[in-house]
Amino acid sequence: MNPTSWTDAHDRLLADAAPPVPESPGAELEQIWTHTARVIGDQGRRRRVGVRVGVAAIIGAAVLGSSGLAAADLITARTGEGPVDAEDLRLGGPGEKLMLAAPDFGDVIAEETVDIPFPSREAREISLRDQVHDERFAGTDEFTTTGNVRAWTAKMALCSWSNQWAAATRDNDQAARAEAIDMIQAAPTWPAVTAIDPEPYSRMKTQKVADEEGNVTTEHYRDESLFFYLGPLGQAVEGRDPAAVGRILAKDSGACVAELVPDLTQADPLYPER
Secondary structure, eight states: OOOOOOOHHHHHHHHHHSOOOOOOOHHHHHHHHHHHHHHHHHTTTSOHHHHHHHHHHHHHHHHHSSSSOOSGGGOOSBOSOOOSSHHHHHHHOSSOEEETTOTTHHHHHHHHTTTSOOSOHHHHHHHHHHHHHHTTTOOTTOEEEHHHHHHHHHHHHHHHHHHHHHHHHHHTOHHHHHHHHHHHHHGGGOHHHHTTOSSOOEEEEEEEEEOTTOOEEEEEEEEEOTTTTHHHHHHHTTSOOHHHHHHHHHHHSSOOOGGGOTTOGGGSTTGGGO
């Protein structure tokens, strides 16, 4: 039997049966090819045809996936989204929303915080490692913002500068002590700080509190902004009392990672328990 000739009708039927393929944005294609290069490097010992099949599968999955990034290691922390209203800004912080569970979360933190000064590369790496470790069990529906990441990194930088201050004060290293004082006292002007707390404040507030029996009382409490403690910290480092500096950090900065304050253990909130 002679084969049936291919006709225009066949072309139309094939086109109607083929699913639509969305065009991938340039940024996604760049990520795809970055991943492709890595795959080729990892699979260099395989036969060329095998690599070609693997590459085609990766590109096909990325293009045909609903997000264009179907492969797990192509998921990125960056969402391209910011706060949608004032309430969202107040609760989530300024900047781009970041997916905590994304495999490149650490890389994004490093990119976003490169302008925040640390006294050493090791201190910067400790800060980064601590943030990534804290979010290791995060779900894909959990997010933070670049503003929050930068603010937390600024806090860790201040812990490390305070540790340099303590070591230099103890060792009578005037140059290192002066450098640390200058950095700590300049911190209120860091963009990572002003984006979150442009006008630091400390004020008394009141709130109504109901007990289990429904009795309502009025309580007074002090409300301080996130970086209000930088003023007292800047004054404390002009002196030579590590305990005074440590108490400010332990109370007001939230927490200093123990690895960042080996010479200022009073700044570690868990110090009394160790």
